[in-house]
Amino acid sequence: MSNDTDTDDDPRRDGGSESPAETPASREEDAAERTGESTEPTEDASDGAPSGKAQQTGEGTDDEQTVDEHGEDAAEDTSTQSADDLDDEYGLEDDLGSEVEADIRDEFDEDDLLGGLDIDSTAEISIPDELVDHVIGQDEARDIVKKAAKQRRHVMMIGSPGTGKSMLAKAMSHLLPKEDLQDVLVYHNPDDGNEPKVRTVPAGKGEQIIDAHKEEARKRNQLRTFLMLIIVAIILGYTLITGASLLLGIIAAVAVYILFRYTQRGSDAMIPNMIVNAADQTQAPFEDATGAHAGALLGDVRHDPFQSGGMETPSHDRVEPGAIHKANKGVLFVDEINTLDIRSQQKLMTAIQEGEFSITGQSERSSGAMVQTEPVPCDFIMIAAGNRDALENMHPALRSRIKGYGYEVFMDDTIEDTPEMRRKYIRFIAQEVEKDGRLPHFTPEAAKEVVLEAKRRSGRKGHLTLLFRNLGGLVRVAGDIARAEDKEFTEREDVLQAKKRSRSIEQQLADTYIERRKDYELTVADGDVVGRVNGLAVMGEDSGIMLPVMAEVAPAQGGGQVIATGKLQEMAEESVQNVSAIIKKFSDVDLSEKDVHIQFVQAGQQGVDGDSASITVATAVISALEDIPVRQDLAMTGSLSVRGDVLPVGGVTHKIEAAAKSGIETIIIPKANEQDVMIEDEYEEMVEIVPVSNISEVLDVALAGETEKDSLVDRLKSITGQALDPQVGQAGSNPSPQ
Ligand SMILES: Nc1ncnc2c1ncn2[C@@H]1O[C@H](COP(=O)(O)OP(=O)(O)OP(=O)(O)O)[C@@H](O)[C@H]1O
Secondary structure (H helix, E strand, O other): OOOOOOOOOOOHHHHHHOOOOOOOHHHHHHHHHHHHHHHHOOHHHHOOOOOOOOOEEOOOOOOEEEOOOOOOOOHHOOOOOOOHHHHHOOOOOOOOOOOOOOOOOOOOOOOOOOOOOOOOOOOOOOOOOOHHHHHOOHHHHHHHHHHHHHHHEEEEEOOOOOOOHHHHHHHHHEEEOEEEEEEEEEEEEOOOOOOOEEEEEOOOOOOHHHHHHHHHHHHHHHHHHHHHHHHHHHHHHHHHHHHOOHHHHHHHHHHHHHHHHHHHHHOOOOOOEEOOOOOOOOOOEEOOOOOOOOOHHOOOOOOOOOOOOOOOOHHHHEEEOOOHHHHOOEEEEEEOHOOOOOOHHHHHHHHHHOEEOEEOOOOOHHHHHHHHHOOOOOOOOEEEEEEHHEEEEEEEHHHHHHHHEEEEEEEEEEEEHHHHHHHHHHHHHHHHHHHOOOOEOHHHHHHHHHHHHHHHHHHHEEEEEEEHHHHHHHHHHHHHHHHOOOOOOOOOOHHHHHHHHHHHHHHHHHHHHHHHHHHOOOOOOOOOEEOOEEEEEOOOOEEEEEEEEEEEEEOOOOOOOOEOOOOOOHHHHHHHHHHHHHHHOOOOOHHEEEEEEEEOOOOOOOOOOOOOOOHHHHHHHHHHHHHOEEEEEEEEEEEEEOOOEEEEEOOOOHHHHHHHHHHOOOEEEEEHHHHHHOOOOOHHHHOEEEEEEEEHHHHHHHHEEHHHHHHHHHHHHHHHHOOOOHHHHHHOOOOOOO
């Protein structure tokens, strides 16, 4: 088993690297050409291509070809190449590569959480050598990264945190040819001290050059010291022999010493400053410039407090490279690209366009601001990443650069649950254990529990979550628990305990809230009450909470209104309006002549999002209006249409669990959400889940008091047409309800 992700001398990778062999010797010519090309501000293919020379490997051939001059999305020209072709080219594997896979049959057995693997522990799982093959799911992003590495294209990845964006960016740097790497040296410019010269040499040569310069300087200094000692000796000898003033002699000797020291500094200044040293790099650089300030991103020139008198540091020695320079011939990764200040984004654009960028002092008041080097190469592939809002706040021209000369990809949050995927999730555990280096491997039972959690966290039936950072957190906490007990393997109970410990802040808050309400006996979980319904809501992304709704209907003084507190007013009004159309049909009561008071008991303003409480409000109003009590051992969630259909909402699993914790026995959910229910085993026995598609079904289950209820439900059924169209609850479903 190997997990060699950081150092890799595997020659297979190099096999795929037919990108233009831009030799260091040719770089300066290229730079000159580039400068010529880039005077044209239009989005010409050559100006934005990361390779500077805008050459790329011909698709399906080994020939080099020049990118289409018209800048037609050149990325497309290899889009026909399949991932498998690319895999073959890079010699990459896409499976577990383990003998344990030999007998795996891919029929889907829902209960087989190991996806057919027969292992004693995750230690038996072999991990692919290439980092890009560690990435699970995100097939499109993976293919794009492979293509973009080959063609030297930029990539923009948008998606949720922890789905593998930076992992893919790093993986890309492993796919780039390391033989292109260069050392960058900055030299003193005798003609203009404030414009240091810049030279690039093949990786490893820089150190030789510096050593040679140091050796020369050492020899020169030795000669000077020797010369100085002779002169000093002559002066002192002369004073002694001639009997001239000894003091004068000593002063003359000191003056000679200072003179020599001064000129020695000048000769040391000839030693170049190596700002990029690629000598020991085993792969193309990967620079993460997320949140970098201007100096760290674009390079800087340090301030010199002694700017004269022979004490100053030569300007070329004060030059510091930026991430864009260190990423030369490699990958520059910028997460949360929208948080980079606009000026930096503009400069980044120039750097991308030119393939080189002069370094100057970033602080206007520093002496470094007077210095500006010759252009320093920064021929990197840019991987910009961010959440969805990154698109809105990102500099449009920068986005256009990336889009025009590269790819944009949206990261998936979930993936279809298949035996193959489950095996990959087992491999993910093995990867995380190996990466951490201290965690005990997982037993099959523990691994199953992680897969189960991946299913639950997806929030969708038949899917697994791709938010791997969080899932990795669970693996680490479970492993830590096992390690603390000196176990050989991480076991199922460690994972169960880890699940409790790695609860989000919202989950912890929700649990405290449920406990508190129990203390104050605010939770009513038995009996029947008129106008009071246990509603369910979500807090944060992964925790549910029970929020009772109370309604009272009273004759209006003038026009009737819906009265609710705070922000919930609007939601309450909408819910009452939705239900009023139905009420008009089955009841003689005109709601517009009534004041409807709605109270979200102890809700504060948290948890009640969107319209997921609208069937709760409707039930409470109808109960109050008709004076029929509601079962309090029951809770509900669902959105109501004007026709009485119950539409799907989000977070049903968390809501059901919260209700179960509060002692509720029956839970009404929208029928369309039935497939999303993935509650923990411990709650399965505690609650009965009733999927419904129409308000009449809600009332049938929720109302107590048989006779009144039956007549009401019958009336409702006849007017809502539920009997005619049982599927109606799923029609027009809201794709991302809350
Ligand atoms: N698709 C994946 N396959 C396997 N492991 C993953 C995947 N995505 C994330 N991980 C694990 O989660 C860790 C964090 O992922 P990564 O830093 O790449 O996320 P990200 O998308 O860049 O998130 P952010 O935007 O917050 O930086 C990785 O180091 C890896 O261990």
